[in-house]
Amino acid sequence: MGTPEFALPCLEALVKSKHKPLGVVSVPPKPAGRGQKVKSSPVEARARELGLGVQTPERLKDPSFLDWFRSLNPDVAAVVAFRYLPREVFALPKRGSVNLHASLLPKYRGAAPINWAIYNGEQKTGVTTFLLDDRLDTGAILAQRECLIGPDETAGELAEKLSNLGADLLLETLDGLEAGTLMLIPQSESGVTLAPKLKxxxxxxxxxxxxxxxxxxxxxxxxxxxxxxxxxxxxxxxxxxxxxxxxxxxxxxxxxxxxxxxxxxxxxxxxxxxxxxxxxxxxxxxxxxxxxxxxxxxxxxxxxxxxxx
The missing domain is CATH 3.10.25.10 (Formyl transferase, C-terminal domain)
Structure with a gap:
């Protein structure tokens, strides 16, 4: 489940891995650019090129979408730069839903962690995989990887670096879930910072x-x-x-x-x-x-x- 270019390395890595993608979920196509032509998300477009089944529901609680998702009988859902998932969706896979987040949680919970980390002059950030729960970016941590932020590095440059680092971490996490070797680490409420959507x-x-x-x-x-x-x-x-x-x-x-x-x-x-x-x-x-x-x-x-x- 994902939308922007940031999620593409994860999609590519999953397709090449031993883990079998059963389907892809993204946002519906919408008008974009000066001509306002209807355009698919980067994840939907690439998934179709790869021959994967794609769903783009307006509402994640739509019965027809839930029926489709249930019919896949998934072991796990991999979620990267998507949208808030209701319990009806994130709790459906046998092992839950794993989200890849572009910060070292609990720091920078929210929609724009890369931007706010740079804005605040952070010299280090990273990626986190965690199990989704009912609140935003608060689930138990599965794995993390750190990386440095260069003094002149832009948000676009850092996003590219973290997307590739995140793809490696996502596969490592799925391997660990399959092997039963991962420990769930509850997020501490001390040190929480927020990264709200940019205005x-x-x-x-x-x-x-x-x-x-x-x-x-x-x-x-x-x-x-x-x-x-x-x-x-x-x-x-x-x-x-x-x-x-x-x-x-x-x-x-x-x-x-x-x-x-x-x-x-x-x-x-x-x-x-x-x-x-x-x-x-x-x-x-x-x-x-x-x-x-x-x-x-x-x-x-x-x-x-x-x-x-």
Whole structure:
């Protein structure tokens, strides 16, 4: 059971493993992109290419879907980046439903663990497999693997790394369940942090924070949904930055250009320190390097980034 590209390595690994996928469940196709053409999820599309049976129910409690799921008589359900499962679904497999979560639970329970880990400047994260229960990301832990977060790593880059690490961990977990060698570890309620679904306003760049915090916010939202700011009448999305050495100083207000040059590139003062803008775009336009942006948008050289939405 899964939806986005993050779940594809798990699907591929399962198909190649000794464990036999009986079917795949994903979300219904929906309009996407500028043309609003109806599009299947990455998991549904790949499952059909692999010749697997796919169900895309609107409601997981729909009797016809439950009848189909029950007819498979599954040993276990593998759930990766899907949606909340009601008890009628997660309790149906003989050994329960195993969820792969992109954090070291109980830290970062919720829909966006990768983004919030980077936003908060974490240097380490990982993946967890656990048994689903009635609450969100609270079930007993089966296995975990750690990985480091690079100081300039974006959410997209970390997601790719964790998706592959997670595929290995999922197979390891299924092997352990089959062999009866795994111990269930209840999650501690101490150390719980939350990773709620991202809202547009979460991506608005807070220039009054330190350069490191601004850098973390930008890479946490890159490539999607993209951290953003207002520059004059324009909305600017920023995807990649670099924290400048501390001797850049604080000679101007946060959100003010330190450098706007078609050779040296772009840099901006923060509440403490400054950052270089390496990759950015006007909303709806293609991504540019700092020098490319400066060359094509000289009219914005005298503007200042807004501090409030």
């Amino acid at each position: 547009k306003e979460d991506g608005f760049i807070l220039w009054e924070r330190t350069a490191s915090q601004v850098h973390n916010q930008i890479r946490a939202f890159s490539p999607l949904p993209g951290a953003w700011s207002k520059l004059g009448k324009e909305v600017v999305k920023i995807y990649r930055t670099r924290v400048l050495p501390s001797n850049a100083g604080n000679a101007a207000a946060p959100g003010t250009w330190l450098c706007f040059d078609d050779r040296a590139g772009l840099s901006v003062y923060c509440g403490e320190g400054a950052i270089e803008l390496l990759e950015l775009s006007l909303e709806g336009r293609k991504k540019l390097t700092g020098p490319e942006f400066a060359r094509g948008q000289k009219r914005l050289a005298d503007k200042t980034f807004e501090l409030k939405i």
